Amino acid sequence: MSRRVVRQSKFRHVFGQPVKADQMYEDIRVSKVTWDSSFCAVNPKFLAIIVESGGGGAFIVLPLAKTGRVDKNHPLVTGHTAPVLDIDWCPHNDNVIASASEDTTVMVWQIPDYVPVRSITEPVVTLEGHSKRVGIISWHPTARNVLLSAGCDNLVILWNVGTGEMLLALEDMHTDLIYNVGWNRNGSLLVTTCKDKKVRVIDPRKQQIVAEKDKPHDGARPIRAIFMADGKIFTTGFSKMSERQLGLWDLSNFEEPIALQEMDTSNGVLLPFYDADSSIVYLCGKGDSSIRYFEITDEAPYVHYLNTYSSKEPQRGMGFMPKRGLDVSKCEIARFFKLHERKCEPIVMTVPRKSDLFQDDLYPDTPGPEPALEADEWLSGKDAEPILISLRDGYVPVKNRELKVVKKNILDNRPPPGPRRSHSTSNADISSPTLEEVLEEIRALKEMVQVQEKRISDLEHKLCQFTNGTD
Known part of the structure; x- marks a missing residue:
């Protein structure tokens, strides 16, 4: 008789549970735009949700502690002239958030620690470079003020938010609509998925495609891809029979998957959320009412199913809290903010432990709010791993730090000395004193x-x- 051995894992008993009713956020008109975005972004200070608004695009920002019914006159962040499609908090400044819109622009906003009386209408900087709607934005994980945007013009642009300049434009790499873009751990590589059914790994500074995989999933519906901490790539997609799949790939042999699993026949695109500290991937499907989670290991079958959190209401979007925003005293390893039609419901993932002491094995040092590089250093070719912090004593968010944008003065670009060309004899040179x-x-x-x-x-x-x- 063969005896089945149960795989040992400290995350085997992870379970999810919703917070109490009075800790939810209610009466929020979540956006109805048909775009496969998470519609939600969260950090240790704020919760931001893309909402319905007349006359343009808007999102609402709530302090995490402001739970319960949201006042219908609560100030919004409004500045876009068309619906907002994606939002992302800056990992190095909890008061700065970027938004992308159908109006072809990306805007960066400073959110005060207090609740403003009026709606915020003036961004710190507006980034213009796309010719069609912008559906994806993502901050660089280690370099200060570096922001990525991807639009329906099949173009990926990297910006220096501190100067309002375009750093790089990745042209002619994608032949069709870009579905998603993700950084690796130190921000040296990008992984993208596209409507042409290809997954590409790109070195943005060399503007080269490092690796490419055609049809990692055979189905026609959108594919998603993210980097693992060790450099492997995790994908979600659909089979020819429209069954949802997940896959794990190694860049050294991109032809064959390390693991490929079929899940179910639902239509919703699976959005993967990755926790590098625990090597757990959480899969949330738009329109689903469940969150599945898998542990990624170095042992076959490599992708180990852990559990499923289920609820009654389908989700319209999802926010994922950074590790430094979790409650370590309750062995909380992940927190989701699940969007429904009129409310946002936090879901807490916990590892059951009897001890009240700090659990070192659950909370290794995690990326903190300090950038490891400046934008110019990263652009020149330098790489650095994230600066880690300990969560032993909990994390206290840093006070409001203002984002300063120093644009280059066009008056500094003075014309070369010599006679000026002019069609009019009345044009006189401006004297230096003037x-x-x-x-x-x-x-x-x-x-x-x-x-x-x-x-x-x-x-x-x-x-x-x-x-x-x-x-």
Whole structure:
């Protein structure tokens, strides 16, 4: 008689459970745009959700502690002239979020720690370079102020948000609509999936395709791909019979999958969320009412099914909390924010442990909020692993840090010395003293505007405190 040996894993008994009803976020008009985005982004300070809005695109930002029924007049972040398709919090500044829209622009916003009285309408910087709607944005994991955007013009652009400049444009690499883009752990490579049924691994700085796999899944529906911590690639897609599949691939042999599993026959695209610290992939299908989770190991069959969290209501989107935002005292290893039609429901994934002590094996050092590189260093070819922090004493979010954008002054690009070409004899050269006076006046005006903006912000903060005290 053969005896089956149960695989040992500290995550074998992970279970998910919803929070209590009073800890949910209710009366939120979640966007109805038909786009395979998560529609939700979360960090240790804020929850952001793309919402329905008249006359343009908007999303709502709520402090994590502001649970319960959301006031219908709660301020929004509005600035796009068409629906917002994707949002992403900056990993190095919990008060900065980027949004991508059908209006072909990407906007970066500064969110104050207090709840503003009015809607936020002025982004810190607007990035314009796409010719069609922008459906994907993603911050660089280790370099400060580097943001990626991908649009329906089949173009991937890398930006320096600190200067508002375009760093790189990856053209002629994708022949059709880009489904998703993901960074590897240190941000040296990208993995993309496309409507042409190819998965590409790209070195963005060399603007080269490092590896390419045609039809990792045979079905016609969208494919998703993400990097694992060890450099392998995890994909979700559909078979020829429209069954949902997951796959694991090694770049050294991209032709054959390490693992390929069929799951079910549902139509929803599977969105993978990866926790590098525990090597667990969570699969959330749009329109599903469940979250499946798998542990990725170095032993066959490599992708080990752990469990399924099920609820009654189908999900319209999903937010995934970074590890530093979890409650380590309750052995919480993941937290999801599940969007329904009118509410957002946090789901907590926990490993049952009897001890109240800090569990070192569940919480290795994890990427913190400090960038390892500046944008210029990364662009010049330097790579660095994320700067790690310990969660032993819990994580306390850093206070509001302002994002400063220093755009290059076009007046600094002075014309070369010599006679000016002119069609009119009345055009005279501007004398140096006059130019200096104009520059000085511009500086003075800028300082005045900054002083007034700070004054308005302080007054809004005081008014907000006064209002809260009288409710």
